[in-house]
Amino acid sequence: EIVLTQSPGTLSLSPGERATLSCRASQSVSSSYLAWYQQKPGQAPRLLIYGASSRATGIPDRFSGSGSGTDFTLTISRLEPEDFAVYYCQQYGSSPSFGGGTKVEIK
């Protein structure tokens, strides 16, 4: 089973700042099988990034993904008020798994 570890657990930033979220896998993950999701309180997750770096339909270009192998990154270039949420990375291995999440909160 591939374990995904996200860091930091919480990121306290102000609107307009840059957010960098990390996702580390316990073993190599194909980039085709790495995705990022955003979840706001009381809502279902929403797909942001798939294939490690491709934005899903309707996702603003301030969101970008990068990485390969065991280290992946989600970057939000300039935080908007609606971006404060929890972010999860996810992989497809022998079975899908999610990271523990990074909460991006308003500083």
Added chain:
Amino acid sequence: EVQLVESGGGLIQPGGSLRLSCAASGFTVSSNYMSWVRQAPGKGLEWVSVIYSGGSTYYADSVKGRFTISRDNSKNTLYLQMNSLRAEDTAVYYCARESNLPSGWAFDIWGQGTMVTVSS
């Protein structure tokens, strides 16, 4: 509109059974990979089960032997039969479509979730 709507959650005693439903619109369930993902209160996301378009099914170890995923093609609906429920099964259950997008796989469509509470 492409949409998933879950139903069937509720309060159930330990050891009991419950069946969740996930009605799809705007696409065909049987032509897609469909999963259940759950989220315990205040916790992260946990994949539960998948049914492939060909009918093969797979489960997380935590639910294997107790949960059964299925679909009704005539109703375009996905199901999760949950037996021998435990307190640790308490969670919001989401159904989600897995799609092979241009450069990778992902859960691209999610339902709004249905809450299952296992408690005496």
